[in-house]
Amino acid sequence: MAVLFIVTTAKADLIKPSTVIEPDQVILIQLNSLKKNDEPNIDNGIKQTWEFAHPSNKKYTGPLPKFINMLKSKSYKMLLNHIDNKIVEISRSNNKLGFEVTILGKDKNYYKFRWVVEKYYEDGPLKDCWLTTMVSNPISLGSSI
Numbered sequence: 001m002a003v004l005f006i007v008t009t010a011k012a013d014l015i016k017p018s019t020v021i022e023p024d025q026v027i028l029i030q031l032n033s034l035k036k037n038d039e040p041n042i043d044n045g046i047k048q049t050w051e052f053a054h055p056s057n058k059k060y061t062g063p064l065p066k067f068i069n070m071l072k073s074k075s076y077k078m079l080l081n082h083i084d085n086k087i088v089e090i091s092r093s094n095n096k097l098g099f100e101v102t103i104l105g106k107d108k109n110y111y112k113f114r115w116v117v118e119k120y121y122e123d124g125p126l127k128d129c130w131l132t133t134m135v136s137n138p139i140s141l142g143s144s145i
Contacts, residue, residue, distance in 0.1 A: 014048050017129035023097045023117045026052050026130045027087050031101070034071075037080045045080070046071050054118060054131035075137055078105035087115075095119040096133075102141070110141035 015021075015029055030049040037045035046068050053061065061067045070076060084104040091098035101113045114136040120126045 014044075014051050017052055017120075017126055017131060019128045021130060023130045024087055024089065024099070026117050026132060027099055027101065027115055030132065031079075031082075031085045031087070031103070034079045035082055035085070043068055049132075052130075052132050054120060054133040055126070057131070057133050076135075078107065078109070078111050078138060079103060081106050083108075090114075095121070097130075104144055108144045110144060111138040112141055113138055 017026075021029070030052055033045035033048035035045070037043060039045075047064070049071070050058075050062075050064055050067055053067070058067075061070055071079065082103045082105050086102045088100045088102075089097060090100050096116060096118045099115045099117075101115045103111050103113070105111060114134070115132065116134040117130045118133045120129050120131050
């Protein structure tokens with residue numbers, strides 16, 4: 001039986017990682033935030049995505065201003081304000097799941113990413129939370145037209 005967990009939050013508050021948020025929900029939170037990147041504030045979607053970045057990932061992509069610049073770069077800018085997305089689980093182990101994420105960018109082109117989330121096991125506020133450890137460079141799948 002599937003359990004649906006709906007995350008509610010005040011308009012300006014960022015959703016924090018929690019042990020009740022499932023791996024695919026982590027990606028949905030990130031993608032839905034990036035889809036409306038500047039709502040309710042400039043780069044709010046990028047900041048929300050950063051909340052669910054694994055500490056080991058943050059070492060390579062952070063601090064936050066560097067992460068913002070990375071997502072606005074040619075490699076990842078199609079994630080910002082995209083039109084639609086689809087998430088398909090492609091691999092699973094006890095503490096790591098891989099997903100294929102396809103997005104329809106606002107340029108009307110499709111892009112495919114590999115998105116990996118892992119459960120965090122070190123003590124602290126992130127213990128037992130699912131966090132993003134890797135997002136591949138995009139593969140262009142061509143135009144939607």
